[in-house]
Amino acid sequence: MFHALSFTNIFFIYVVLIWFMFHSRLSDAHQEKHFLHYKFTVLTKADTFPEFSAVIVADGKRIKHFSDEERDWILTEDDWTEPPKDPPETRNWFIHQIRTLSNCTNSQCSELHVLQRIIGCELEKLPDGTVNLTVFDEYGFDGEDFISFNSDTMKWIDKNPKAKETKEEWDHQTERNQFLKYFLKTYMNWISTFNNTKQSSPDVHVSVRKAPDDDSKLVLTCLATGFYPRDVQMNIRLNRINLEDQTSPGIRPNDDETFQMRISVKINRNFKGSYDCLLIHSSLTEPASVKWDGRCSDCETDHTWIVIAGIAAAVALAVIVIITGYCIYKQKRSNGRCT
Template identity: 55%
Template sequence: MAKWLTRSRFFICVLTVWLISHPCLSDTHQDKLEKHYLHYMFTALTKADLFPDFTAVGVVDDRLILDYSTEVPDWTRLILTEDDGIETLVQQYDSKDWYKHQLHILSNCTNCSELHAFQRLIGCEVEKFNGTVTSLRFFDEYGFDGEDFMTFDSDTLQWIDKCPKAKEMKKYWDLQTGRNQFIKDYFGKCMEWILIFNNTYKNSPEVYISARRDPDDHSKLDLSCLATGFYPRDIEMNIRLNESVLDNQTSSEIRPNANETFQMRVSVKIDRNSEGSYDCFVIHSSLTEPASVAWDGKCSTFETESQQTFIEVILSVLVLSVVSVMLCSVVILCQCKKESNESFLAVGRNHHHDYGAVSERIAMATR
């Protein structure tokens, strides 16, 4: 029995290693898994000395699409102008006054000196693999003072209480059949809106390929490919030699840009004297066909030029320092000769005053 148990464990270990290393499950295929989401967050505060007492924020796939607060009392849509259903929900059922009312009930006060928070997260998420939807999730969840409070069950149109304080409010919310049906209908519209957004708002990547000398091995070059400014997030990028993907590529992973697009860089070491056609091959949903940018075979000399410029700057500073010392010496000798009664300490104080003025200008410039 022990022998079979040992063999079974060995078989499971081998099977696990094979599954992890299998090419179908390798990182090169992870880009085919797409994740999209639409989230709305509502927050009401009892004591808002530093923050608005009510805010609403909408985010779709890392992009801010809606921003509202009591300080700016307008629904500001940053990307789309059409209503995806959430504003109708707010206007008909859950206005900012509704959130404040629920908060006052839970905190048991209207003008609280303590801080209490009532929050809501509503939206949907979808996962697609190779273009096929594999997972859908709809949710409408509430929290009070940082703890789970209530969540909605769209199948039964009932609310699920998450803490003792939510039990009484659940009974009242369950009776609001019109509101509950609207929330369920919104879930379907939420999914449609995600698909519309991802089919409408796409940015094509800008692709650059360059090479520089490897600082550790002068017989090698670091060949690098950069794709930037693309949206949505998912992208596939590889450096190829004669249309064959090279091994041992390193990736920066996908990173966000300041304008809510993304960037990614891949690099690989190649022989300095290698021959062949190198290119950067990019696949992205914004492109009607894959993009290929060929390397021109040139090596960047930026680092060499930078080092030379640095040396020139150092030499210039040294020359100016020597000239300044010589001039200061001449000035001191002339002053000592012209005014024999002026002490060396007085000259030192005058120079110290000049340095103080410079430090003041630096402080002003850095404010």
């Protein structure tokens, strides 16, 4: 989970922090998944960034964050009836751990080091109704995997030669490990409550425009936005049959912490049929279907120019007829030439 990085430049620390604060295990749109992650970052030297930073994220929503100024956890939103519990370890505990690993004394560290931790669980509901639950507690030190907790065996797994001493020490902390196991197992109940109370239904739109590279084709696009949680399944259909070669940039976040997804497909401009967008989401009691109304956003432009060109041609033809008729009339009157 933790990737090797260079810590000689502050830019790389910035990359590590951004990656760790926002990285999550992305869910598959064809299955329902939910997650609760506690993420921590601790630095030995913090010229630009806080010495300690932490955030709690559930299904892409930032629920709590640690305020370095107030030295306390702060709710990101104030409408949570039952926010997740604060983690068992305190800010001072994390700072003590990184100073121990870095061999720093009296907070004087000549080198830059970083300790990262992600603890939480992931809940996956399969199509057959079964539920898989994964709990984890993993640490990284200086950008490498360091140590992780196995809640089944109640033992720590050292993933780095430098972690052997830490493993021996933490394995003997039975009271802390028992509490950690209980803490991990309570995540499932919290996620179930969170999933049932924090839902938002999608707003679905279907639009069509000209294909930029083929006059015989149109591009039909389906946009679903404002939905929560993240997982969604969406398809464009012709006569209730899913079309092939659909493209999508994937699920994207909105500014209000909901999500959006856009899919597109090329269709035959002259083919007649019933096109619709079918969307499945946990906030809906049944799949939503939105039909294409047959209109094209920029096809009217072509029609307008055709009409204008037709009118111009008719006017030109009328002018030619008038001039020709006038010439014939003059010739008959004067037996001369039309000039």
